[in-house]
């Protein structure tokens with residue numbers, strides 16, 4: 001098969017306007033591309049990521065645009081039996097003309113379009129024109145034609161349009177309605193081609209492997225196929241030849257006993273050996289017609305929902321090759337408002353950040369896109385488990401026939417595109433659409449499994465409970481989950497004992513203190529979060545040098561935080577917990593410190609709930625969100641420019657193989673039920689360890705306590721054994737140095753309890769300091785007494801931190817460009833120096849912020 005990519009496109013605005021003059025065709029600067037990217041490149045629009053310019057480019061989304069190219073076809077090429085034009089992705093409503101004749105009308109951004117064009121082509125120059133309508137107008141017309149439906153985020157017309165929903169604006173993203181050929185365009189010449197390679201590898205409980213390879217050919221012409229399975233080192237493991245392809249279909253099988261082929265494991269549990277299935281198709285004379293290679297891997301993946309020994313409900317856990325995995329990870333949104341600008345290197349950098357953050361799962365969220373192949377390839381290579389939503393987010397979607405037809409084609413196309421990735425272990429029908437149905441009190445009777453839901457005012461239930469599960473089952477072996485969140489057993493999405501949970505009662509909902517995460521746990525918490533400002537450099541980027549706007553309350557900063565009521569919520573959590581300052585740099589620090597505390601606490605408390613077989617009370621936590629699509633203040637733990645926030649490092653610590661967790665709770669006891677004045681208050685400390693490895697771990701737990709207001713300190717240690725793949729309770733008792741109190745006016749001492757887990761050779765496996773809360777009450781010692789020292793190593797690429805007093809929330813920085821720090825948001829204890837890598841320090845002076853550093 002001969003494939004020719006078409007890249008030399010020109011674009012113009014249909015009907016003159018701000019973009020291009022009448023009849024002015026401009027060469028594109030890159031391909032694939034979109035109109036915003038091209039106008040930005042030509043400096044015909046301001047950068048929508050800066051200032052309030054988002055609102056200066058809205059006209060683009062309400063304008064029609066055209067792209068055109070010419071390509072030549074030789075006489076002999078024209079003789080080829082089949083010639084197709086293939087569009088991997090057109091955003092979104094395009095009418096396609098070849099040599100002036102319309103050959104295609106598109107209406108779904110998420111699928112490939114293939115058109116047989118042999119008859120429409122001529123020898124010599126051929127002209128291809130793509131006329132794009134305004135998706136926004138199209139949506140509004142469809143909405144008028146059908147009905148206005150409920151949603152959260154964006155214009156309601158989005159629900160009628162199969163386009164990345166976040167384009168319409170989200171509570172972390174701008175309104176930027178992209179338009180254009182966002183994926184490659186090619187012309188393909190072939191006698192016959194391998195249309196589909198469907199590799200299913202079934203790994204039994206005994207871990208033996210059965211592989212079936214089903215082939216679909218474009219044409220029913222005589223031909224023979226050879227299917228080879230190659231090992232990661234390229235050697236041929238097995239091969240089947242002379243498989244007849246004449247009927248257009250063919251199948252072949254391979255079987256391997258346990259251990260004959262290597263299994264794929266998620267990061268932290270084994271390697272990620274990727275095999276390759278190579279298919280050669282020849283005609284009867286042996287002349288090659290087409291070939292395809294597909295990476296595959298062998299793993300047994302299960303979503304286990306079974307009874308717990310002593311709690312109601314069911315587990316919701318992931319098991320890979322018979323190993324139950326605590327999933328610590330993140331939610332992923334599109335990494336840019338302008339998708340065509342995201343390079344393969346950027347995808348890899350993001351996913352490497354996830355791995356460096358000790359995370360093992362990523363959820364591709366339902367308001368974005370079915371991600372690029374490189375995303376899933378990289379997850380396969382790095383051992384990152386993928387939770388894949390279908391692209392429906394926070395809406396009461398329709399299910400009228402034409403919409404349903406689009407969804408069927410879209411789902412089949414993307415399930416087939418993603419099914420061979422070992423990393424993809426679950427498909428979820430949508431993001432939060434059952435929550436919309438619950439909160440809008442739509443017709444949703446969970447016990448009704450039989451009605452034709454299209455006749456209800458929650459018609460999309462038909463998609464999530466009929467259309468998608470049957471497509472997933474028919475074309476893949478991947479587990480299907482009706483929605484995220486979804487409980488099942490007829491329970492609402494807020495049930496904490498079933499399915500997955502979006503726990504938003506911190507920040508949204510009841511706006512509870514993060515200290516209550518333990519009572520807010522679920523079987524699998526697939527969303528929770530806290531906002532924090534991005535790095536000050538990112539803030540300065542969107543300020544575009546406008547110093548007058550360099551304060552938290554400025555119009556520009558407000559435009560770069562899309563979360564409803566963010567001011568109130570940020571201040572709610574800051575005022576309740578931190579003495580804080582309100583200048584720009586301080587607000588960045590304090591919101592980041594708050595975000596880090598909030599999110600680390602969640603992972604710490606929920607990992608404690610992973611207590612071994614039958615006690616997997618919480619089997620996963622996916623933080624909302626790892627990334628941003630533009631420079632913004634949001635729930636992201638790493639900002640748009642891939643600058644990690646302290647929360648990223650705090651979470652990375654809590655997801656290490658061995659951790660120690662602590663809580664400190666006040667227990668008030670009354671001698672009898674008469675008196676309210678007579679009571680005792682004890683500060684009870686609970687300590688536990690976690691071990692995500694499959695071996696038990698012997699270590700030493702060392703607990704050092706310091707009084708912030710005096711030289712008093714205490715220390716004890718004991719040998720501990722951390723159970724494999726579980727948490728282990730290690731200690732419960734009074735906070736050292738904190739006497740029992742009998743009056744509320746006897747305030748608790750500022751005792752800092754620092755625990756370290758030491759390996760047999762004395763290496764520090766983990767350290768964690770538990771501080772009295774809320775932090776706002778703490779009387780921090782004068783900075784001189786703290787005497788925080790930052791010593792730069794001889795190689796200038798790391799710094800060692802020491803202090804005479806416990807220090808909380810150390811964030812390091814330098815002037816100028818970023819340094820790649822290995823840790824941030826550090827809690828220091830006297831006598832326990834910590835070394836932080838500082839790649840790119842280049843001799844610059846390191847400064848530090850910390851709680852009690854005098855800025856508030």
Ligand code: BMA
Nearest residue numbers: 170171172394431432527624
């Ligand atoms: C959940 C997500 C997103 C949203 C986030 C923060 O609803 O599914 O839709 O951005 O919360 O509000």
